[in-house]
Amino acid sequence: xxxxxxxxxxxxxxxxxxxxxxxxxxxxxxxxxxxxxxxxxxxxxxxxxxxxxxxxxxxxxxxxxxxxxxxxxxxxxxxxxxxxxxxxxxxxxxxxxxxxxxxxxxxxxxxxxxxxxxxxxxxxxxxxxxxxxxxxxxxxxxxxxxxxxxxxxxxxxxxxxxxxxxxxxxxxxxxxxxxxxxxxxxxxxxxxxxxxxxxxxxxxxxxxxxxxxxxxxxxxxxxxxxxxxxxxxxxxxxxxxxxxxxxxxxxxxxxxxxxxxxxxxxxxxxxxxxxxxxxxxxxxxxxxxxxxxxxxxxxxxxxxxxxxxxxxxxxxxxxxxxxxxxxxxxxxxxxxxxxxxxxxxxxxxxxxxxxxxxxxxxxxxxxxxxxxxxxxxxxxxxxxxxxxxxxxxxxxxxxxxxxxxxxxxxxxx
Amino acid sequence: xxxxxxxxxxxxxxxxxxxxxxxxxxxxxxxxxxxxxxxxxxxxxxxxxxxxxxxxxxxxxxxxxxxxxxxxxxxxxxxxxxxxxxxxxxxxxxxxxxxxxxxxxxxxxxxxxxxxxxxxxxxxxxxxxxxxxxxxxxxxxxxxxxxxxxxxxxxxxxxxxxxxxxxxxxxxxxxxxxxxxxxxxxxxxxxxxxxxxxxxxxxxxxxxxxxxxxxxxxxxxxxxxxxxxxxxxxxxxxxxxxxxxxxxxxxxxxxxxxxxxxxxxxxxxxxxxxxxxxxxxxxxxxxxxxxxxxxxxxxxxxxxxxxxxxxxxxxxxxxxxxxxxxxxxxxxxxxx
Numbered sequence: 001x002x003x004x005x006x007x008x009x010x011x012x013x014x015x016x017x018x019x020x021x022x023x024x025x026x027x028x029x030x031x032x033x034x035x036x037x038x039x040x041x042x043x044x045x046x047x048x049x050x051x052x053x054x055x056x057x058x059x060x061x062x063x064x065x066x067x068x069x070x071x072x073x074x075x076x077x078x079x080x081x082x083x084x085x086x087x088x089x090x091x092x093x094x095x096x097x098x099x100x101x102x103x104x105x106x107x108x109x110x111x112x113x114x115x116x117x118x119x120x121x122x123x124x125x126x127x128x129x130x131x132x133x134x135x136x137x138x139x140x141x142x143x144x145x146x147x148x149x150x151x152x153x154x155x156x157x158x159x160x161x162x163x164x165x166x167x168x169x170x171x172x173x174x175x176x177x178x179x180x181x182x183x184x185x186x187x188x189x190x191x192x193x194x195x196x197x198x199x200x201x202x203x204x205x206x207x208x209x210x211x212x213x214x215x216x217x218x219x220x221x222x223x224x225x226x227x228x229x230x231x232x233x234x235x236x237x238x239x240x241x242x243x244x245x246x247x248x249x250x251x252x253x254x255x256x257x258x259x260x261x262x263x264x265x266x267x268x269x270x271x272x273x274x275x276x277x278x279x280x281x282x283x284x285x286x287x288x289x290x291x292x293x294x295x296x297x298x299x300x301x302x303x304x305x306x307x308x309x310x311x312x313x314x315x316x317x318x319x320x321x322x323x324x325x326x327x328x329x330x331x332x333x334x335x336x337x338x339x340x341x342x343x344x345x346x347x348x349x350x351x352x353x354x355x356x357x358x359x360x361x362x363x364x365x366x367x368x369x370x371x372x373x374x375x376x377x378x379x380x381x382x383x384x385x386x387x388x389x390x391x392x393x394x395x396x397x398x399x400x401x402x403x404x405x406x407x408x409x410x411x412x413x
Numbered sequence: 414x415x416x417x418x419x420x421x422x423x424x425x426x427x428x429x430x431x432x433x434x435x436x437x438x439x440x441x442x443x444x445x446x447x448x449x450x451x452x453x454x455x456x457x458x459x460x461x462x463x464x465x466x467x468x469x470x471x472x473x474x475x476x477x478x479x480x481x482x483x484x485x486x487x488x489x490x491x492x493x494x495x496x497x498x499x500x501x502x503x504x505x506x507x508x509x510x511x512x513x514x515x516x517x518x519x520x521x522x523x524x525x526x527x528x529x530x531x532x533x534x535x536x537x538x539x540x541x542x543x544x545x546x547x548x549x550x551x552x553x554x555x556x557x558x559x560x561x562x563x564x565x566x567x568x569x570x571x572x573x574x575x576x577x578x579x580x581x582x583x584x585x586x587x588x589x590x591x592x593x594x595x596x597x598x599x600x601x602x603x604x605x606x607x608x609x610x611x612x613x614x615x616x617x618x619x620x621x622x623x624x625x626x627x628x629x630x631x632x633x634x635x636x637x638x639x640x641x642x643x644x645x646x647x648x649x650x651x652x653x654x655x656x657x658x659x660x661x662x663x664x665x666x667x668x669x670x671x672x673x674x675x676x677x678x679x680x681x682x683x684x685x686x687x688x689x690x691x692x693x694x695x696x697x698x699x700x701x702x703x704x705x706x707x708x709x710x711x712x713x714x715x716x717x718x719x720x721x722x723x724x725x726x727x728x729x730x731x732x733x734x735x736x737x738x739x740x741x742x743x744x745x746x747x748x749x
């Protein structure tokens with residue numbers, strides 16, 4: 001195994017800890033973050049907690065694996081839970097029935113709801129119809145991150161669930177969602193915005209005082225690039241939004257503090273490959289800087305081989321030994337095997353070669369993981385073995401959940 | 414020198430997209446190397462500010478400037494041309510745009526300081542994207558003093574599949590926001606390049622359900638937008654299972670002849686041959702199940718009707734040598 005063993009991440013202990021109210025799964029795209037979030041939600045529910053899983057991934061398969069035809073902006077009850085199952089029962093004597101809800105973030109709907117909640121009906125209608133609002137609320141850049149955090153805040157305030165598992169958006173950089181609330185605040189406090197709203201606010205006098213020369217230059221340039229019509233639309237839009245700004249900022253700040261609170265745990269998800277672990281490293285460092293509570297790293301899709309004690313080198317050497325002198329007589333498709341001895345040889349060569357290949361892959365994974373562990377020796381790690389097929393149902397999610405326990409069923413075969 | 418037929422003759426802007434984790438940047442890099450064979454010059458462009466190209470080619474972080482980073486794939490006939498790299502960020506692209514079209518460098522810098530980019534990303538993300546696609550369109554059309562194209566091809570490491578339609582169609586979205594005015598004119602020019610037959614969008618995928626689904630959705634989305642050409646489907650990190658087809662099914666259901674395998678292992682001089690045989694059958698079962706699931710995904714991809722290319726899994730991570738291997742594989746399969 002690894003030269004230096006990291007502390008073990010016990011996900012079960014985390015989900016059994018009733019003080020933990022929010023688990024945030026983050027990591028680069030394509031590492032199985034959403035599936036991990038669903039598996040955590042299911043396991044927690046079957047161990048007696050009332051869970052809602054908030055995902056931003058529009059994958060239908062995930063919804064189907066939880067027995068739902070589709071996911072939308074409202075939490076839906078997931079049927080088919082096995083409560084009190086001996087295999088997954090909580091360590092805290094939880095015989096009581098838990099529950100699992102799942103939902104998928106609808107970014108535009110969430111944004112519309114905020115507008116409706118913070119503006120009077122006329123103004124809300126004006127905002128919702130503005131072309132800039134429509135572009136902003138349905139675009140992916142930044143809005144999704146912010147809306148995911150907003151939804152998280154809403155779910156937490158609703159207080160209907162005792163555990164919220166959220167999977168972060170597949171951002172360019174997995175860090176974007178931490179910046180979203182601040183970016184919004186920065187934007188709202190920005191000088192540019194004041195430039196644009198000043199005329200409307202003070203009937204044209206204040207901006208002369210505040211900005212004098214600067215304003216003329218800037219609006220001049222903006223007009224040349226954008227044209228007067230665009231500038232006017234933008235001004236209308238930001239002026240209309242102006243009344244809501246206080247509320248926006250407050251909510252952004254609330255969510256940010258929520259993420260830092262002791263009831264929150266961050267899980268960084270990665271696969272044992274250099275790129276994904278590099279992202280994971282950035283993430284771990286960033287969470288540390290922001291003083292966000294990191295619970296550990298989930299290393300997903302780890303190769304775990306039953307015949308791990310047979311090294312790649314020995315396996316290849318053995319295959320070599322079985323190979324007859326004229327190598328190509330064994331090309332499996334060229335000529336069918338003729339007798340038992342030869343079919344035994346053909347089969348063994350194939351099995352040994354494939355085993356060696358998998359062992360090499362496992363070694364590459366270990367090297368990648370060791371780099372991470374060397375850089376972050378104190379971060380607890382849980383390994384989830386690679387599954388031969390994609391997850392299609394609750395049982396598939398349960399199989400993943402088995403490895404959340406510190407006493408893993410098959411630590412090393 | 415005979416010109417070679419490839420599947421994408423006449424294409425000059427290759428947009429490479431893919432779901433996160435499929436190796437989009439690696440494939441974009443390999444494609445640039447392959448296109449730079451036969452003495453051609455290629456620009457490899459990155460638009461998401463991750464410095465993925467620098468990491469891939471093992472060079473220091475790249476600035477907003479076109480830097481030569483590699484020599485194209487060599488062939489028997491000729492040495493490779495040159496591959497240049499550019500990390501395009503919207504802010505620099507905006508300043509450059511203002512300078513180029515309005516001679517307004519100082520104003521551009523002032524705007525950047527005022528937070529115009531924050532403003533643009535927040536209020537109208539389309540503006541940000543049009544600056545990036547605009548840079549690619551400019552590089553595609555650029556000519557030198559003698560009227561010759563500066564780049565024979567431009568490869569763009571584009572945003573992931575989930576955002577690609579919006580990213581490329583952004584000029585239309587900007588046009589919706591700005592019905593008249595200079596930015597509208599710029600957006601229209603960019604859109605003409607993106608929608609010309611000289612531009613295609615390649616999809617990088619793995620043989621797994623979600624990346625395949627996103628690829629199919631992405632191709633369908635481009636088709637629905639009209640005039641943005643879907644390109645090749647590049648299946649990355651393939652590891653074909655070297656088992657005779659008749660044994661694949663048996664292996665998947667765990668029905669391989671364990672005793673027979675034990676005989677083979679024993680004759681190779683391995684100890685505990687029967688235990689080992691049982692363990693290897695278990696390993697083969699997982700691998701065969703994966704392979705069968707991958708076959709299903711490969712069939713789904715073929716039904717999309719776009720040319721498919723396979724890139725092998727490279728053990729131990731991608732270094733420069735591995736990248737040239739992938740480039741050679743793309744060229745052999747006529748993807749470049």
